[in-house]
Amino acid sequence: MSDTPAARSSAARGGARSTDLPPDMRRTSQRRAILQALDEAAGPLTPHQLLERAAAIQGSLGLATVYRNLATLEEAGEIVAVHLPNETRRYELAGRGHHHHFRCDQCEGVFELATTCPVAVLEGVTLPGGYEVRGHALTLYGVCPRCRDA
Amino acid sequence: MSDTPAARSSAARGGARSTDLPPDMRRTSQRRAILQALDEAAGPLTPHQLLERAAAIQGSLGLATVYRNLATLEEAGEIVAVHLPNETRRYELAGRGHHHHFRCDQCEGVFELATTCPVAVLEGVTLPGGYEVRGHALTLYGVCPRCRDA
């Protein structure tokens, strides 16, 4: 647990990020648990994963609370939604810069990658056919280290 | 209509591809209309788009027929499903080789790209962290030529 991407990213930001809430937002235990779960994750989480992990931190909480807080926190710019092909929406903490995700074919987990983006070269380019590129979505698939070693 | 990607791809394959059905599959007018609609499209289509376009070719047909044929044709290897982030499943004719898609932010259309793949370099590579890459999904976003000129 000491060198997971989550542990590293948490350390890089100085730890107790989960208390950084906009001033007009009440600091409830549920909200803090949701942010803590996102902070400790190695990649973006689905609402159901978040429900599970936040419940492990906080006691128990309702699915409606998770959805409500995701909407509120996204609007406040604290978190961002992550869409992967053929997957339900996931969420991760905002402010992590441009990065992509890796999805393990075996455990179906999604992880944040630190690899430099191979698609950046196309940004702003007009492709043959006249398509003006303004953004991209890249997901890598394969086997995560945990599943390979298992 | 004479130089769309669809027209070009159709011409490249010699035209009346839509009659190439597996021998154990009955050649109904609905089935032919579905394949013709896919053949004439500039990119993958959703079941509803397909319903609309096949109906324009054939008269009218039911949504269940579209879904049933998509499943049958996919199983037969005639078509492939295309998953884009935050979009419902789309379908395109099989055998078009490795390519990616461009989604227009304005008209929300999805187009097939002929651009060489910038991610191929990562195929088979093990990334820092131990992630073994075995595949990828890339979608480019921006403005299509039609919307830019409009």
Place this chain on the structure above:
DNA sequence: TTGAGAATGAGAGTGCGTTCTCAACAAGCC
């Protein structure tokens, strides 16, 4: 031409992610 059975169409049904409702609770200002 005919008959078996594959395919169709319309609409009801299903599954799943997400949102709404409303009474009870709790954060935070006075």
Place this chain on the structure above:
DNA sequence: GGCTTGTTGAGAACGCACTCTCATTCTCAA
């Protein structure tokens, strides 16, 4: 401590993509 009001939890409700049902129609081998 008391009060205001934002927040919560449980479950019903919703929306949408997709599948099933079944009577009818159509394809195609014999």
